[in-house]
Amino acid sequence: MLEVSDLTIARGGIAVLEGVSFTLAPGQVLVVRGPNGIGKTTLLRTVAGLQPPVSGRIAVPPESLVYAGHSDGIKATLTVTENLKFWAEVFGHKDYLTAIEAFNLGPLATRPAGALSAGQKRRLGLARLLVTGRAIWVLDEPTVSLDTEAVAMFVRAVRGHLAAGGMALMATHIDLGLGEAQVLDVAGYRAKPLADHDFDGAFL
């Protein structure tokens, strides 16, 4: 269960979104939408705990969340298997073969990740989610550079995750065909400039 209430978030000291509230129950998926630069990434990073909120509350069970950002965190000189195995071990799991199968990485398993195409790298990055065993997926633009077939693989993986009681919070611009997804349009939560942000005033 992920609960966010009355959240105000800032990027580089400037508030971008305010009053954001939502809850995510097991088996649910929430898609965050909004124009470029509105603060979707900042929202996801704040929920993932990478930066503190300005105000508001994020209630998330400890050790239950996994974040996947714009970059996949892939080491170019390690093979596909070595990359996945590393993340599996970091999260205390052994099974990475299911993830390789789910994203059809079998034929690429022994290749150095640096030799993969952008879409293949992304598939590897998404396969990492499966080896973490975490319940809440926080995904920032997960389908960038994926072809339709790979998007279908991703949707299958998300559905499987939801069926097992998982949750997903993702920012995306394209329609994934996830009919069950709730949509949060953050354009309506654009923050007014913070009153106490009179930076020059402090020096006058």
Place this chain on the structure above:
Amino acid sequence: MIALLLRDIRLAMRAGGGFGLGLSFFLIVVVLVPFGVGPQSALLTVIAPGILWLGALLACLLSLDRILALDWEDGSLDLLATSPLPMEGIVSVKALAHWLTTGLPLVAAAPVLGLLLNLSEAGYKWLIISLFLGTPALSVIGTFGAALTVGLKRGGLLLSLLVLPLYVPTLIFGAEVARRGAEGFDVTTPLLMLAGITCGTIALLPFASAAVLRVNLR
């Protein structure tokens, strides 16, 4: 933790990983010094401990920006920060991996290079001991510097400027152990100081590095 250590060591060993960068720099410095000094073996004996220590320190400095910058660039640092590993553990393991791939080879290579500098016979033992005790501090302090500058494009210059003053105590006492050892004096005081600096940095700096890294990831 062990997975992260093994991954970092494996990455360092692979092509472009930077293993051997510090070592070859150390080799170059030490090989070139006798040419610069000229054929005066007595003078070389005198300066050998200091040159060896300075060479090891600069070689260590060379690879510092790789400790965290590469992980930051490809996004692994964000993912590691949201993983079950505590941030203090991550920076400690990274420092350990840096020492194993940079510091330890320097310790191993130092006696061979000591020969080139006409190091006195009694000096070898203390040179190895002082480097073995001192280089972990260089890696831990360097990781702190790397955490401070992570995310800065071309932060290498700033990193060197930040880290070099912090390296001075280690250099002074490390080179002093090697010098006194080479000249046959008692080494207890500088040896204890060197060990103290290393233990202190290993105990305290990971917390500072982790705190700085959390701020830099925002």
